[in-house]
Amino acid sequence: MHEAKLCLSLLATAERALAEAGAERIAAVHLAVGALSGVAPEALAAAFPICAAGTRADGAVLRIERMPGRDLVLRELEVV
Amino acid sequence: MRVTVIGVGTRHGGDAAGLAVVTALEARALPRSVALVRCERPLPDLLEALAGADAAIVVDAARSDHAARGARRVAPAELADVATTSSHGFGVARALALAEALGRAPARVELVAIEGEGDADVEAAARIVVELLASLTAAEG
Numbered sequence: 001m002h003e004a005k006l007c008l009s010l011l012a013t014a015e016r017a018l019a020e021a022g023a024e025r026i027a028a029v030h031l032a033v034g035a036l037s038g039v040a041p042e043a044l045a046a047a048f049p050i051c052a053a054g055t056r057a058d059g060a061v062l063r064i065e066r067m068p069g070r071d072l073v074l075r076e077l078e079v080v
Numbered sequence: 081m082r083v084t085v086i087g088v089g090t091r092h093g094g095d096a097a098g099l100a101v102v103t104a105l106e107a108r109a110l111p112r113s114v115a116l117v118r119c120e121r122p123l124p125d126l127l128e129a130l131a132g133a134d135a136a137i138v139v140d141a142a143r144s145d146h147a148a149r150g151a152r153r154v155a156p157a158e159l160a161d162v163a164t165t166s167s168h169g170f171g172v173a174r175a176l177a178l179a180e181a182l183g184r185a186p187a188r189v190e191l192v193a194i195e196g197e198g199d200a201d202v203e204a205a206a207r208i209v210v211e212l213l214a215s216l217t218a219a220e221g
Contacts, residue, residue, distance in 0.1 A: 001131050003182065004124055004182065005124050008123060043181075043182055046182060047178055050174055050177045050181055051174070051178070053174065054174075
């Protein structure tokens with residue numbers, strides 16, 4: 001369930017970055033998920049398009065990279 | 081069966097009817113297995129309330145093309161039409177979709193839309209909820 005909250009938080013961060021960059025929309029989000037982070041990449045992938053619908057990340061691609069450790073890292077945002 | 085009745089609305093936003101229905105239901109004798117929840121944010125509050133229930137009845141204020149005031153049941157497929165004119169109808173639809181996507185949706189979800197904010201509208205919605213609770217209990221046998 002916390003994957004949905006995580007998506008909302010991620011999108012809020014992305015919206016702020018979008019405003020700072022002066023861009024129009026988010027095209028892609030690249031996230032690295034630690035194996036011990038407690039986040040299920042599949043659930044994150046399922047929740048993301050639903051959370052993004054109607055926002056400026058609507059239709060954005062979510063790329064998830066699995067990595068060791070407990071961290072969750074927002075590697076890159078592609079904006080257009 | 082744990083049945084959660086969820087009133088969706090905002091206390092200060094002029095669309096508190098869903099919350100008022102919960103208040104109306106608190107004054108009634110309901111089965112112990114029924115939980116009443118007020119939800120001011122479809123995400124993530126409604127999603128969390130849905131995730132813990134076997135069955136859920138979601139009550140939300142809605143404005144649609146139906147001229148009649150009062151309350152009525154809404155089919156999930158109809159929610160998209162309601163959502164076009166209700167600010168958080170979209171949020172309710174999204175919370176339901178997320179619960180489905182995350183495999184945490186209740187086995188049964190009923191939606192009740194209130195089209196009006198008067199006492200009679202709230203009472204009409206509360207009656208529908210009570211009828212739904214009776215049918216859910218009967219179905220459980």
